[in-house]
Amino acid sequence: MENSKEMRGWLDNLGLDHPLVIAGPCSAETEEQVLKIAHDLKDTDVTYLRAGIWKPRTRPGNFEGVGALGLKWLQKAKEETGMLTATEVANAAHVKLALEHDIDLLWIGARSTVSPFIVQEIADALKGTDKVVLVKNPVNPDLSLWLGGIERLYSSDIKKLGVIHRGFSTYEKTKYRNIPEWQLAIELQNKFPDLPLICDPSHITGKRDMIFDVAQTALDLNFDGLMIETHNDPDNAWSDAAQQVTPDTLVQIMKDLKIRKESDAEAEYNNKLGMLRAQIDIIDNGLIDTLGKRMKISDEIGTLKKQKNVAVLQSKRWNEILGRMILEGQEKGLSEEFILKMFKAIHQESINHQEKILKA
Ligand SMILES: O=C(O)C(=O)C[C@]1(C(=O)O)C=C[C@@H](O)C=C1
Numbered sequence: 001m002e003n004s005k006e007m008r009g010w011l012d013n014l015g016l017d018h019p020l021v022i023a024g025p026c027s028a029e030t031e032e033q034v035l036k037i038a039h040d041l042k043d044t045d046v047t048y049l050r051a052g053i054w055k056p057r058t059r060p061g062n063f064e065g066v067g068a069l070g071l072k073w074l075q076k077a078k079e080e081t082g083m084l085t086a087t088e089v090a091n092a093a094h095v096k097l098a099l100e101h102d103i104d105l106l107w108i109g110a111r112s113t114v115s116p117f118i119v120q121e122i123a124d125a126l127k128g129t130d131k132v133v134l135v136k137n138p139v140n141p142d143l144s145l146w147l148g149g150i151e152r153l154y155s156s157d158i159k160k161l162g163v164i165h166r167g168f169s170t171y172e173k174t175k176y177r178n179i180p181e182w183q184l185a186i187e188l189q190n191k192f193p194d195l196p197l198i199c200d201p202s203h204i205t206g207k208r209d210m211i212f213d214v215a216q217t218a219l220d221l222n223f224d225g226l227m228i229e230t231h232n233d234p235d236n237a238w239s240d241a242a243q244q245v246t247p248d249t250l251v252q253i254m255k256d257l258k259i260r261k262e263s264d265a266e267a268e269y270n271n272k273l274g275m276l277r278a279q280i281d282i283i284d285n286g287l288i289d290t291l292g293k294r295m296k297i298s299d300e301i302g303t304l305k306k307q308k309n310v311a312v313l314q315s316k317r318w319n320e321i322l323g324r325m326i327l328e329g330q331e332k333g334l335s336e337e338f339i340l341k342m343f344k345a346i347h348q349e350s351i352n353h354q355e356k357i358l359k360a
Helices: 005-014 031-041 069-081 092-100 116-126 141-153 182-191 200-205 207-221 246-255 265-308 315-333 336-359
Strands: 021-023 048-052 084-089 105-108 132-136 161-165 197-199 227-229
Touching: 005 161, 021 031, 021 246, 031 069, 031 246, 048 116, 048 141, 069 084, 084 092, 084 132, 084 336, 092 116, 116 141, 116 315, 132 141, 132 336, 141 161, 141 182, 141 227, 161 182, 197 207, 200 227, 200 315, 207 227, 207 246, 207 265, 265 336, 315 336
Parallel strands: 021 048, 021 227, 048 084, 084 105, 105 132, 132 161, 161 197, 197 227
Antiparallel strands: none
16 A cells, blocks of 8 residues: 555545544433534534444443444434534444444444454445545554554545554553554654544543643644544543543643644744654653663562672673673664763662662
């Protein structure tokens, strides 16, 4: 698949002077709820009203969506407000029903993107239609799997495309619900600059108070839009209550976000600089995180040494590390002087940690 301007035609045709916003409840719950939220979002920057109709849940027994009934509510919301509508589909039957109810945009969820069979089934069911289809990243950070999903749709003649970055699952607990491996989205953007890239900060964070920050990072990285779960009574939502915001909060978030425009040479420079700095911030956070983890392991070694009455300084091991790191550094274009300085500082910090443990 080659990059093609055709993929972003649907977005350009909307003629927006701000990032695309897709908003609405995690799940359609009742007709009143869908209509209330639609009316609250009607005169805002929101273009597409979203609502989950069939909810893929990790474990059985949780609310699994109202089913086809909810599509009628979305259709009514469209009639009453003129907003376009969006929902998730996970099989051919969902697609058929969504088409019958004139849903404008369909997205393929993270659990479906991992399955080429499901994506193909959806692609086949959509053949010959002109719906916009967005593909969420697969749950695991695998760029080729994500791109494979897009390619399947593209080769089935679905050309109004886009991707949604909703973060990735990790075994390790982090402050995110799904960790935003931004480098992956950046790589995807480099390969396909005309493939609209939407960020879903609700699923990345899992917490409403972190949404703004992640949304700003996404815009700094040149994302084309945001999908933000919005509910009239978030605390009592039937699914994902902690990550939904009210329509008022959504409007405030959109107001506070800094949106970078490419209009003249100066703006282009600032835009580029902002994007690069955002990438550096992500890497720096990763460095601190990694160093923190290294020191925790050093603490464990310190505890072992205390039990066995072994000296903190282990020169042989230390010299092995230094030699190896100087060679690795050379391969990455890092000078020996820099590697020595940096690793001496790391070693010293590690010794300080262990000393504290041995003296305790
Ligand atoms: O390998 C050890 O024994 C450690 O305690 C770890 C470590 C390090 O931080 O890499 C720290 C102190 C020693 O001088 C050697 C290496």
